[in-house]
Amino acid sequence: MDSNDRAIVSFAMLSHAMVHTYELSIPILMLLWTAEFSISIGFLAVVVSAGYAMFGLGALPSGVLADIYGSRPLIVCCLVGMGASFLVLSVAPSLPILVLGLVCWGIAASIYHPAGLSLISTGVVDRGTAFAYHGMAGNAGIALGPLVTALLLLVVDWRLVTAFLAMPALLVALYALRARFDETAGTRDRRGEADSTDGTPATSPAELWAGSKALFATGFSVVFAIVMLNGLFYRGTLTMLPEILTTFLEPVVGGLQVFDPNSPMADEFEPSRFLYTGLLVVGIGGQYVGGRLTERVATERGLMVVLASLSITALAFIPAARAGIASLVAVSAVLGFLLFMLQPLYQATIARYSPADARGLSYGFTYVGTFGIGALGAAITGIIYETFSVFVMFATLAGFALLAATLSYSLLASSSAGAHSSTAELDSD
Template structure:
């Protein structure tokens, strides 16, 4: 994409906030929509629920595997070019998903979605960081958009399924992405969106070498990111069915919503909507308090909430899951800020690509884990117990994390 060179003035920095936020919203909208659609696909495709979930696995794996390549390309081709490819490529892939006539076609279309979805996190997050004076708050605001994706994606999918059929749950957001891509292209060509060289850089980021202790930091952060990503991916896949089986939708409405897809979708919306509101607060905590302890706290506190969710049902289950997801997504501003502190700026795209290889690639194993464990046990009790153990492990190993360098 050819664009007029633009520096990150306040107005242009706001343009980064808007477009990066919208991109983050769509990045997290499709997957939860699929998990709600999965409630009706057994009837549409004549296959069991446990066989429907793996249809998205190829896309999820590609989202992680292609992330380092996307970050590497962004460091060479530029952020704006990659973001333009993201909007148009993902929009077309989602529309193709909606026109699938067989399970294999949906799997291929979702694989294409995953390939283009891989662009956002290594490119978009590094873009937000480089264009922001207050990284924690900026990442928190960006995280709000990301959390609104699962929130609105689930309830939108439920409403579209009940009103127009499951195909509309993919075609409508795909068309919206294409429109956004056109607006982004026009703004980039006119110079109203900066590439994101930034107004202030961290002392560590401006150095030619990484700070002392970076090897240990990256190993510990990698382990914690795998655990946190596994919790995020697994719960996102399981929540619609978990809420459906444990009567959360019925408890919310007093039985008015019946047995349709809208009830579980509404419950998922409340979970991620609450998490979205709290991400700004978590981002501000990351700006104000030591990053290590903010990050550690958001991870280890998920363990008792997952333990409660293991046996709860109805509204108590909804409350436990709301708090757990708030902490899980609230860990992202501190996590991304820690990575930025330990990484020279010229390698940020590549390093963030590596991060999302872990959190979306390896952690995408959470989806087949949900299918296997539920097929084996008939419920989600063992799954939630294992995820609680992962949260406790992640928090404890972060006690060994070195203190990050100060910002300049």
């Protein structure tokens, strides 16, 4: 990586870690909000879902704005907005103000993924390595954010914790204003490749509609279907795993607790949560391997192989879990590694199937599919788990992954056929 690449990757890694730190700190804070605002956990979950919904739905307009104004100012707005939202949460005197803070956080957080990934895809030359480090930083936030939040809650009031959590994002925003990098260096270096196709950012609803139609008329439509299916798998798996791991671990470890059972944090540190956090940490390695593979193999082939492996792992999860704690830990580690290995692969594939000047729009649609439509995965798996069985639930997840692997194969076959056709035409000349 050159100095420009390193500057962009450092900025993106810090910002990405912030987004997921906040995302996963909210469920822990919910434990205390129920008592503070005299609200049931079920109703509070509905309240919190308003913020998470904006996290997904806001991605598309954020992507459009990133194409028009550039990624840096959008990401600065994201960081300042997330920090300010947590300051609002820290002083919220009533439930409506709490809801306002959560919705504002969701709107601010929705900016990051389309803007950040657009920045990497257009500004970084060594894009595969950048996607790897970027994903690793996100997983660090996912795994360590809840842990840090829970540890702080053991010694200070939740209002002080939320105020403290606001500070890192504001500091990263100040760093962003001082950082120097070229957002278009990667596109210039890749001039002539498929992802450097000229395009024009949409500046009106008519242009947005026309640009969207043109985008979905290409192979991007297949990539969108793949990431949507991955979103269903991702959200469905990560939502239900804590409950499933608890079910399989309780007969083995009994009532082991790290903290006093009367502590409000006791549930957060039960053995199943340790294993769940370990799964997320293993995902850091998956992100790195997936990112490095994007520069070494066709990303379509990488997606096909990883998705097929994920389907097999889902089918094997319950038999392995029933075989003992060692096999449960092993299959959980494989699941976490493969699940997060996918992210840099599909992010790089999106860059290949979208014009550089509409990259923000492309990633905006992508994260509507991943976090918006993909959020249905939690409902689907929850209903199947309650109505049928845990094995049927994992079989459904395996079906999502297998269908996505099939689509990846079709994308690979189409790409290979196009390359073969181009070669034949050159030979005939």
